[in-house]
Amino acid sequence: MTWKDELRTIPAPEPSQDLLQRILASRAAGVRVVLPGATRSVWSRRTVRYAATAAILAGVAWLGWQAVTTRSGVESELPPVWVIGGMPFIPSTAFGQERVRPAMSPRYPLIAQIQPTRVRPGRWTYEGSTTGDGVFTTSQGPPRTIVIAAGIFEGQPIWVASSSPEVLDTVLVDLVTLRPLRYVCPMRHARLVQHFSHDSIDELLYVEPSPKARERTLRGAALLPDVGVGPMLVSWSPHSLELLVQALPLNRDWRGSVIVRTGSQWPRGSPRSRH
Amino acid sequence: MAYQGHSSLYLEHGRPLFRLAYRLVGAREDAEDVVHDVFVGLPDSLQRYEERGSFAAWLKRVTARMALMRLRNAKRRSEVALDNAAGQAEPPVAVERDGLQAAVDTLPDHLRAVLVLKEIEGYAHAEIADMLGISEGASRVRLTRALKRLRNKLERGR
Numbered sequence: 001m002t003w004k005d006e007l008r009t010i011p012a013p014e015p016s017q018d019l020l021q022r023i024l025a026s027r028a029a030g031v032r033v034v035l036p037g038a039t040r041s042v043w044s045r046r047t048v049r050y051a052a053t054a055a056i057l058a059g060v061a062w063l064g065w066q067a068v069t070t071r072s073g074v075e076s077e078l079p080p081v082w083v084i085g086g087m088p089f090i091p092s093t094a095f096g097q098e099r100v101r102p103a104m105s106p107r108y109p110l111i112a113q114i115q116p117t118r119v120r121p122g123r124w125t126y127e128g129s130t131t132g133d134g135v136f137t138t139s140q141g142p143p144r145t146i147v148i149a150a151g152i153f154e155g156q157p158i159w160v161a162s163s164s165p166e167v168l169d170t171v172l173v174d175l176v177t178l179r180p181l182r183y184v185c186p187m188r189h190a191r192l193v194q195h196f197s198h199d200s201i202d203e204l205l206y207v208e209p210s211p212k213a214r215e216r217t218l219r220g221a222a223l224l225p226d227v228g229v230g231p232m233l234v235s236w237s238p239h240s241l242e243l244l245v246q247a248l249p250l251n252r253d254w255r256g257s258v259i260v261r262t263g264s265q266w267p268r269g270s271p272r273s274r275h
Numbered sequence: 276m277a278y279q280g281h282s283s284l285y286l287e288h289g290r291p292l293f294r295l296a297y298r299l300v301g302a303r304e305d306a307e308d309v310v311h312d313v314f315v316g317l318p319d320s321l322q323r324y325e326e327r328g329s330f331a332a333w334l335k336r337v338t339a340r341m342a343l344m345r346l347r348n349a350k351r352r353s354e355v356a357l358d359n360a361a362g363q364a365e366p367p368v369a370v371e372r373d374g375l376q377a378a379v380d381t382l383p384d385h386l387r388a389v390l391v392l393k394e395i396e397g398y399a400h401a402e403i404a405d406m407l408g409i410s411e412g413a414s415r416v417r418l419t420r421a422l423k424r425l426r427n428k429l430e431r432g433r
Contacts (some may be wrong), residue, residue, distance in 0.1 A: 003375060003429060007394050010376050012294040019293075019307055020285050023314045033316030036340040112312070 032177065033112055114247040116178050119159060121148050126242045146242050153181055161243050171243075178247055199223060285314055288331060292338045298391045299342035301380060309342045339392065339406055346384050378428040386421035393418050 125145045144163070151160045157175040162168070169185035183194040189208040194201055205218040289310060297306035313334070320337065379387060388407065392398045393414075398406075400414040407414065 003425075004394060006375050007379070007390075010298075010379070010395075012297045013303055015289060015293040015307055015310060019310065020282060020289070022307075023285065023311055024282070026311065026315045027318075031315055032319065033312045035313065035316040035320040035337050036344065 029117075031113055031115075113249065114178065114244065115249050116176060116247050118249070119148065119178070119243060119246045121150055121159075123147050124242065124246070126245070144242065148243065150175070159243065173243065178244060284317065288334050289314070291331075292334060295335060295338055295391075295396060296342045298395060299339065299388055300345055301384075301387070305345060306342070309338060309345055313338050313341055335396070336402075336406070339396070339398075343388060343406060346388065374429065375425075378425050381428065382421055382424060386417050386424065389414055389417040390421040390425070394422075 123145060124147075125143045127143050147162045149160045149162075151158050151172070153172050158172045158181060159175055159178075160170060160172055162170045169183070171180050171184075172182045173180050180194075180196050182196065183192075185192040191206045192203065193206070194203040200221060200223050202221045203219070205220075207218065292313060293306055293310050296309040297303060300306050300309060379390065382390065385407075389403055392403045392406065393400065400411045400418075403414045404411045409417075
């Protein structure tokens with residue numbers, strides 16, 4: 001037996017007896033963990049790599065062709081590098097391109113679990129700031145205030161989160177999972193009502209009629225991404241994000257962030273009009 | 276695939292997943308946390324599981340990814356916490372280990388991960404590259420370096 005074979009026989013300890021109990025207790029307490037995908041994306045990565053290479057080659061060829069066909073009259077300030085046949089190998093126009101910066105990633109570990117029990121009723125004021133392209137900005141706009149109250153919706157305990165009087169929208173979220181159940185947003189001449197089920201969203205937009213028209217209701221529906229995984233934000237409602245922030249396991253003076261992934265299947269079909 | 280329930284899934288797959296996590300993260304508590312997170316997140320993730328391969332293999336890949344994420348996060352945390360931890364950290368407890376195990380333990384995380392995934396778990400370099408976010412070539416290089424270091428340590432130990 002070689003030492004490589006011995007590698008496979010290195011003993012590992014056994015997990016604790018209470019690990020299963022810990023798991024069951026966490027699930028019972030509503031703890032949710034978003035697991036990383038386990039699909040094999042090797043081929044797709046290769047495909048992307050080949051496609052990117054082909055695109056770059058095509059781009060360089062096109063630039064070269066452009067340089068050759070547009071050389072009548074005006075000479076470029078930067079002389080191109082010539083190779084056989086008079087074809088510019090690196091046309092001067094290519095120097096005007098900028099290298100794409102790699103995608104920004106968080107500078108600290110992501111929080112994979114939330115603690116919905118940290119949410120408390122009351123009136124909460126938040127100062128908003130935005131991080132874009134790695135630049136952390138200072139406070140933006142006036143502080144936002146939300147009011148959180150306990151309630152019952154269709155027989156189950158919920159949080160009712162309402163925003164400051166300027167906006168007046170309200171979201172009902174499940175008390176255990178913090179997933180939204182219903183969202184109402186009154187607007188000046190319309191009212192948006194959304195109903196969330198475990199895998200889809202239905203929305204109604206009531207539009208106030210003009211003097212000579214009839215009332216209109218626009219109806220839409222969409223599948224929700226990542227069914228049942230973690231809480232979900234109501235895209236248009238900032239206070240649902242603030243509600244979620246309360247559930248992040250952060251200590252005082254620590255900073256956390258929420259990465260929002262939007263669904264790719266929105267909307268499923270175009271809204272249809274009903275009179 | 277119908278969700279079987281935590282207990283039966285854990286009883287069937289818990290031990291091998293724990294061993295995999297332990298070999299990757301190198302600490303019992305961390306390995307238990309990895310397995311805990313995998314099983315807590317499992318019911319939701321099962322909805323994304325496509326029955327194209329072995330369920331056990333899928334679970335292993337998820338666990339390996341979780342363990343690798345934990346390694347990366349721990350590395351970042353330790354980089355951040357060095358200033359604050361001065362004077363508070365206790366030296367690691369010396370554990371009497373078998374020579375080969377001790378040699379594996381001394382490998383840096385990025386080399387040990389490739390070694391464990393390739394030589395013990397039997398993943399292909401393409402799969403390892405995908406899990407670690409590196410190229411296949413880098414995976415091969417890391418394995419070569421890991422094996423070389425192990426060989427040197429074992430020869431010095433004789």
